[in-house]
Amino acid sequence: MEKQNYEKKAYETMKEKILNGQLRTGDRVPENTIAKELGISRTPVRRALVMLETEGFLTIESNRGAFVCESKVTVGKFIEMLEMLEVLTIKTMDKIETKGISFDPQHLYRRLSVMEGHLKTENSNGFVEEGWQTVFDFIAYMGNSYADIAVRKMGIDFLTKAPKEIILIPFHNGAYLIEQFLRMNELLRMKNFDKAETIVRELVNYFIIKTFR
Known part of the structure; x- marks a missing residue:
């Protein structure tokens, strides 16, 4: 196996461990264990660590090793x-x-129509962004500034910090998401809470469930 393939394998293995929760925030990445698990030297593992840090x-700390952010x-x-x-x-x-x-279903219908357009044109970024805005607009009905800030922060974190695998879910x-949003919107219009x-x-x-598949 070529060196580049060793690095790729180490990269994919460690990334998967982080994404599925085997390595959690603050955990030290066991460089030696990963190398033994894959049957490779520590050099490609170290290079893969740098890629993951990028x-x-x-975060890679001098004399301490790599830790999950x-x-x-x-x-x-x-x-x-x-x-x-x-x-x-x-x-x-x-x-x-x-x-x-007073709940305005037409506003959410318009948001969902935009999401449907992004879905048809396979504009994943536009779809996900509009989805978060739809959620934010609805939570605004609560009239709670803390809730507004929390949802806005979640949306920004998701769009800027989530790996592509999660963003595309x-x-x-x-x-299905649009279908359920439409059902929810109609039920709220009918006051069937x-x-x-x-x-x-x-x-x-x-x-x-879909996240784990």
Whole structure:
């Protein structure tokens, strides 16, 4: 096997361990263990570590080794985002119901129409960005500045720090996502809040399962 292939294998192996949570934020990357596991020398492993540092997955400290960064959106972090969005979305629905807040379904329909256009033209970046804006617009109904800031930060982190494999999960399941958003929107228009909340929980569970496949 060529040296370049050794580096690629080491890179892919360590990246997968980070993304699937085997190596967590703050963990020291076991350089020797990785080399033994792959049956290669430490040199290509070190080169792969530098590549991962460049991409923001790791920090390499002199005389201490390489450590997993918290700046990257790993699989575990993405699932935390999904769970937080579930809580905030349901709280927003509760606020709309209990406070009698006027809900405008047409605004979200327009957002979903834009998402549908991006899906048809295979514009993954546009689709994902519009999806986050759709979520942000809905959470704004809660009228809570802390929730607004939290969702805005999650969106920025996802779009700027998540690896491509994670960013593309919503896009690859775009037709289903739009379908569920439309169902939720219609249920809210009809003031059927219980069923709308069920849609949210099912949607989050669906994406958690898809993340591990």
